[in-house]
Amino acid sequence: MPKKTDVKDYIRTIVDFPHEGIMFRDVTTLFADPRGFRMAIDQMLHPYAGEQIDKVVGLEARGFILGGAIAHQLSVGFVPIRKKGKLPGTTISQDYKLEYGEAIVEIHDDAIQQGEKILLVDDLLATGGTASAGIKLIQRLGGEIVSCSFIIDLPELGGRKLLEEQGMDVSVLCEFEGL
Numbered sequence: 001m002p003k004k005t006d007v008k009d010y011i012r013t014i015v016d017f018p019h020e021g022i023m024f025r026d027v028t029t030l031f032a033d034p035r036g037f038r039m040a041i042d043q044m045l046h047p048y049a050g051e052q053i054d055k056v057v058g059l060e061a062r063g064f065i066l067g068g069a070i071a072h073q074l075s076v077g078f079v080p081i082r083k084k085g086k087l088p089g090t091t092i093s094q095d096y097k098l099e100y101g102e103a104i105v106e107i108h109d110d111a112i113q114q115g116e117k118i119l120l121v122d123d124l125l126a127t128g129g130t131a132s133a134g135i136k137l138i139q140r141l142g143g144e145i146v147s148c149s150f151i152i153d154l155p156e157l158g159g160r161k162l163l164e165e166q167g168m169d170v171s172v173l174c175e176f177e178g179l
């Protein structure tokens, strides 16, 4: 097996999951490898050295794994954005379209204070629907998004362009061609 030198080398592709025609970019193989996982967290943190970040917000579910590790490294708090009906307190909601389906995400309405500087984290940017919904929730609570950070971008699906058109700074570690 060739030596893994890049974060991308640790990501597995599963064909036709969860539907025919989808090339599922599986980060569990990256997370399971101590070198790969550390490399990903270090590289995601790198652009924010010296920047003020008050909280890391992670998108369910894989954004929790990354966001928890990044928040710990930055010594700041972590806030989850979850699929509808999972958070116990009072929430605000946002609906969005997925590459394959529709969904609603929620955040606790007291999770972010006005003016807090937020780093939004997820594993993968596809259409940008999930991240855009997350951005709206954070902004509705008065958070200021410093950047949106992902391991993977699927450029053909246009998510990065969508987020940049909303004025977001976007950081990705690698790209995959093909859906």
Ligand SMILES: O=P(O)(O)OC[C@H]1O[C@H](OP(=O)(O)OP(=O)(O)O)[C@H](O)[C@@H]1O
Pocket (backbone or CB within 6 Å): 059, 060, 061, 062, 063, 097, 098, 099, 122, 123, 124, 125, 126, 127, 128, 129, 130, 131, 159
């Ligand atoms: O840019 P988009 O087109 O919105 O797609 C990206 C989202 O899709 C995946 O999550 P998924 O919705 O599969 O949820 P999961 O992490 O809970 O499995 C991925 O982890 C992102 O959150």
Ligand SMILES: Nc1ncnc2[nH]cnc12
Pocket (backbone or CB within 6 Å): 022, 023, 024, 025, 026, 099, 124, 126, 154, 179
């Ligand atoms: N192609 C893909 N691989 C993994 N997660 C995804 N979420 C949306 N599209 C995806």
